[in-house]
Amino acid sequence: MSTAAVQQGTKWWSGGKSPFNASYGKVMMWYFLMSDAFTFGAFLISYGTIRFSVNEWADPNMVFNAFPFAGHANLPLAFVSLMTFILIASSVTMVLAVHEGHNMNRKGVEKYMLWTIIGGIAFLSCQAWEWTHLLTGEHIAMLGDGTLSVLPTTVKSNPFGTPLGHEAMIAALQNTPKEQLASIAATIHVAGETHNVAAMSNGELIKFIEASGIHANNAGPIAFGGYFFGITGFHGFHVLSGVVINIIMYIKTKMQHFDQRGHYEMIEKAGLYWHFVDLVWVFVFLCFYLI
Numbered sequence: 001m002s003t004a005a006v007q008q009g010t011k012w013w014s015g016g017k018s019p020f021n022a023s024y025g026k027v028m029m030w031y032f033l034m035s036d037a038f039t040f041g042a043f044l045i046s047y048g049t050i051r052f053s054v055n056e057w058a059d060p061n062m063v064f065n066a067f068p069f070a071g072h073a074n075l076p077l078a079f080v081s082l083m084t085f086i087l088i089a090s091s092v093t094m095v096l097a098v099h100e101g102h103n104m105n106r107k108g109v110e111k112y113m114l115w116t117i118i119g120g121i122a123f124l125s126c127q128a129w130e131w132t133h134l135l136t137g138e139h140i141a142m143l144g145d146g147t148l149s150v151l152p153t154t155v156k157s158n159p160f161g162t163p164l165g166h167e168a169m170i171a172a173l174q175n176t177p178k179e180q181l182a183s184i185a186a187t188i189h190v191a192g193e194t195h196n197v198a199a200m201s202n203g204e205l206i207k208f209i210e211a212s213g214i215h216a217n218n219a220g221p222i223a224f225g226g227y228f229f230g231i232t233g234f235h236g237f238h239v240l241s242g243v244v245i246n247i248i249m250y251i252k253t254k255m256q257h258f259d260q261r262g263h264y265e266m267i268e269k270a271g272l273y274w275h276f277v278d279l280v281w282v283f284v285f286l287c288f289y290l291i
Helices: 003-013 024-051 078-102 106-136 166-174 178-184 202-212 219-254 257-261 265-290
Strands: 139-144 152-155 187-190 193-196
Touching: 024 219, 024 265, 078 106, 078 265, 106 219, 106 257, 106 265, 219 257, 219 265
Parallel strands: none
Antiparallel strands: 139 152, 187 193
16 A cells, blocks of 8 residues: 555544544544434333323323412423423523634633523422422322223322222312313213213212222323333433533633633533433423323
């Protein structure tokens, strides 16, 4: 092989900016994000497989209808919309931080990195409230005879993992306003017969539940809760990791480490990770909160 060919090969494959016009660090970050995307993809595909293979499933409009300090106001998906806005806004501030880094503006990087960190902490705080409320508040559980479509009702317990017997079911029905029952339930099918639940009084509904032998079908809610806490927890761990990384980047910026290097590429790599976390949330939001 000629010397010219060796030099040409060295130019393209010895690292640096070639052949992808990106540094080694950024290329490795893309590889990591690609592998992480496969992990999230596997989780969501598994969730979708279970979601569409069972008859009973939690209604997102009824499960995610609470808002902090709003009492018992029915606000479907309002809180998760706020969480999504916070995360997207933090992604915007990260873009601005990277832009300031390209301009070698240390003060600008510090400002926008700080806003990004605040956004990440705010999102994690919202997620902590949501998890706490889901475990201790009032939500919709799916009730059924084990095989057929069933009646949703408000249950003051954890619908994701606690089996609901006759006594707990009746207690829940007694504490459910008639207006709410009528708004979330129309009919229930038992032994091939259709019953108009909305036309029943609470007393009639309780007698019907007792006579028909309907029990809580916890297969759907347990699967929903397992996947919900598992996948949102895995994503939340990524957000927490991103916040820690961003704090480190903020400290290094404050100490002028990147000015000494002559570039802010580390901010850009942290930005790639943060945008990935934001993108994954879009799919989590779609799967759990909208479908």
